[in-house]
Ligand SMILES: Nc1ncnc2c1ncn2[C@@H]1O[C@H](COP(=O)(O)OP(=O)(O)O)[C@@H](O)[C@H]1O
Ligand SMILES: Nc1ncnc2c1ncn2[C@@H]1O[C@H](COP(=O)(O)OP(=O)(O)O)[C@@H](O)[C@H]1O
């Protein structure tokens with residue numbers, strides 16, 4: 001049996017046009033998509049392909065021009081539901097500087113839960129919990145603006161997690177980070193998804209960021225161009241090339257090896273892992 | 282004179298003597314020859330941008346000496362001279378575009394040099410061409426309406442129009458999508474083919490710069506962890522073991538095989554060859 005509408009995000013024939021003074025721009029067209037609670041979804045696409053528009057449609061910052069966006073059965077264009085939708089669905093953006101407003105990390109993370117009207121003990125518990133999830137306990141009393149880019153992004157992530165959303169939408173959260181901080185953030189997302197069952201919807205224009213996704217959605221010029229597991233999507237090199245995307249080298253190697261009749265485990269996520277596995281065959 | 286950059290015992294401290302004192306660079310030594318491309322690599326906060334600002338005299342050394350094109354950067358009177366020779370493109374330069382059209386934006390620097398308008402025009406057109414923008418169709422457009430990647434190329438053209446001897450690009454790839462990054466690499470490669478011009482590419486991505494650079498510098502918390510030719514880096518197992526996930530894909534295969542004591546039978550210089558090597562390893566193991 002398929003899940004009930006209460007436990008999923010549904011986009012039903014969603015289009016979005018931006019009206020400007022003298023023209024009109026179609027950012028998304030006829031998107032049909034269902035995301036179930038607990039999934040890890042990667043959304044890939046070049047700049048201008050409609051990724052951020054999709055993200056803003058999900059939390060109701062934007063309303064669809066036509067079609068419907070339903071979060072656990074609630075429509076984002078219904079003013080009565082929007083507060084609840086924002087509680088269910090948290091957003092993290094590319095640049096943490098725009099998201100951090102408090103002078104101390106702890107206050108930053110407590111801000112959301114306090115606004116929900118939760119009692120102080122519960123707020124405190126959530127701050128502990130969120131800081132631990134992103135591995136930033138020692139930074140509790142630090143000033144966010146003096147942290148490194150990677151640390152700031154973790155604080156931004158924790159402050160959204162403290163709201164205990166069911167869905168977490170991240171719009172290019174790693175694009176300002178160095179590779180190490182980037183990998184750390186990605187590892188945290190994996191854990192949050194597996195251990196806390198929070199749905200992850202991770203947006204990026206770098207295929208390498210999205211290898212943990214169980215399902216990859218490739219946007220191109222406002223439409224869904226491809227969809228499948230990373231392995232399925234990255235198999236079709238020609239189709240990717242046609243829109244100017246290169247697949248991660250890992251998947252070229254996997255394909256080369258599999259064409260010789262060897263099967264590579266789906267859990268392999270890095271080239272060193274692949275080499276190690278092959279050396280042990 | 283072939284050392285276009287000569288850095289001796291350089292240290293830099295922000296806000297010395299305050300509670301916010303921050304040592305950003307520690308005892309840096311390096312020289313760069315004319316015509317070379319230096320890739321400057323390090324994590325967030327490692328001191329890359331600070332070093333760039335020291336090279337064009339925006340910051341003065343707290344200790345040590347920096348000589349660029351023979352000019353001691355700590356001599357105030359020579360700063361104008363220095364700025365003509367060292368072109369620095371900041372991180373996210375597209376956020377600092379002010380002029381109403383592309384032509385004026387790129388012409389801003391050359392006009393400030395006091396050049397005649399005919400010379401300004403020829404420099405603007407040449408610079409736009411170098412960054413892959415066709416001047417004829419674009420010069421009158423307003424930069425605000427263009428995408429971030431195009432705006433970044435316009436900002437770079439603005440510095441190229443000054444015809445600097447050294448071009449420093451601070452994180453030129455950051456935030457661009459794969460297509461934009463490809464274009465940026467092409468721009469840098471073209472400049473390098475000219476031969477005599479020196480370039481410094483700052484990046485937190487080793488992959489980006491390893492394919493381009495003659496020399497690599499790795500900064501970590503303000504110290505120079507490695508400085509040398511790319512080939513030397515690829516022999517340095519200590520460094521590679523720390524940064525192996527940052528290597529280009531085919532080199533990750535080479536390094537992972539080396540780390541497991543596997544001898545490779547072929548010269549692996551691209552991903553196809555790396556794949557063939559893996560297949561051979563599997564079949565030889567199956568054979569045993
Ligand atoms: N506020 C806006 N007004 C007008 N057009 C916009 C606006 N935001 C986005 N667009 C246009 O919509 C399209 C999709 O943009 P966006 O969703 O930001 O894509 P992405 O996040 O993949 O880069 C682009 O053509 C973009 O120029
Ligand atoms: N204007 C400044 N005032 C005080 N500290 C600074 C300033 N700019 C940079 N720093 C500090 O100096 C160190 C190096 O910074 P930076 O050179 O910007 O590194 P990178 O470019 O490698 O990310 C960091 O710890 C940073 O916080």
Ligand SMILES: [Mg+2]
Pocket residue numbers: 051052053171
């Ligand atoms: Mg976007």
Ligand SMILES: [Mg+2]
Pocket residue numbers: 329330331372451
């Ligand atoms: Mg920097």
